[in-house]
Amino acid sequence: MKVLIVxxxxxxxxxxxxxxxxxxxxxxxxxxxxxxxxxxxxxxxKPDILFLDIHLEGETGFDLAEKLKAVHNPPYLIFAxxxxxxxxxxxxxxxxxxxxxxxxxxxxxxxxxxYYQSLERASGQVDPDQESKRHEAIPIQSxxxxxxxxxEEIYLVSVQGHTLSIETYDKTYDMAGSLSxxxxxxxxxxxxxxxxxxxxxxxxxxxxxPWFNQTYQVTLRNGSKVPVSRSYLKDFKxxxxxx
Numbered sequence: 001m002k003v004l005i006v007x008x009x010x011x012x013x014x015x016x017x018x019x020x021x022x023x024x025x026x027x028x029x030x031x032x033x034x035x036x037x038x039x040x041x042x043x044x045x046k047p048d049i050l051f052l053d054i055h056l057e058g059e060t061g062f063d064l065a066e067k068l069k070a071v072h073n074p075p076y077l078i079f080a081x082x083x084x085x086x087x088x089x090x091x092x093x094x095x096x097x098x099x100x101x102x103x104x105x106x107x108x109x110x111x112x113x114x115y116y117q118s119l120e121r122a123s124g125q126v127d128p129d130q131e132s133k134r135h136e137a138i139p140i141q142s143x144x145x146x147x148x149x150x151x152e153e154i155y156l157v158s159v160q161g162h163t164l165s166i167e168t169y170d171k172t173y174d175m176a177g178s179l180s181x182x183x184x185x186x187x188x189x190x191x192x193x194x195x196x197x198x199x200x201x202x203x204x205x206x207x208x209x210p211w212f213n214q215t216y217q218v219t220l221r222n223g224s225k226v227p228v229s230r231s232y233l234k235d236f237k238x239x240x241x242x243x
Contacts (some may be wrong), residue, residue: 004047
């Protein structure tokens with residue numbers, strides 16, 4: 001596998017190149033310090049993965065990302081930067097991943113592994129009916145990484161104070177935000193508010209039990225238990241086959 005790193009800081013290029021080379025599947029690592037040099041190398045080397053900084057001297061990584069939209073079979077794009085505020089813009093520019101400096105080998109290798117997983121999905125046989133039901137992935141910023149999660153993967157979103165917890169089958173991602181804000185990003189046909197602090201994926205309901213004061217408790221397929229408050233009881237019954 002071929003990798004191209006674009007960063008105008010020599011130390012950053014060298015550090016990232018060293019970490020990338022430690023991955024077993026990487027056969028070649030090239031570096032560039034400008035967009036012009038990067039374009040020349042992409043034409044010559046045809047890299048599989050592109051690690052791209054955002055702030056380059058006199059230009060930005062988004063300038064190159066925009067040019068990639070016109071390229072047939074562009075490299076897998078990973079933004080590697082010191083700035084976390086550009087994550088959403090990066091994914092709008094068709095980034096596949098977003099990693100923050102200082103770099104850690106485990107996170108660099110995890111990003112490369114995601115590239116291989118994307119190849120497996122692309123080569124696999126996917127049921128067209130199931131594929132049509134998939135919703136667009138949304139970026140979740142947790143700690144120093146941004147994760148792309150499809151709504152189908154999300155079982156539960158809960159809030160405590162100003163911290164959101166997004167649960168999948170076996171992981172929980174904590175991030176700053178409000179429940180109402182993330183609710184607007186999630187498909188209404190898939191998610192239901194059961195409480196002012198809980199938003200559930202109705203396809204992941206395993207069991208519904210009668211609870212106090214004629215309400216219910218929901219158990220999800222990942223084991224999480226969620227109350228249905230009286231304020232949301234009517235909507236809950238309207239969406240689900242409950243007498």
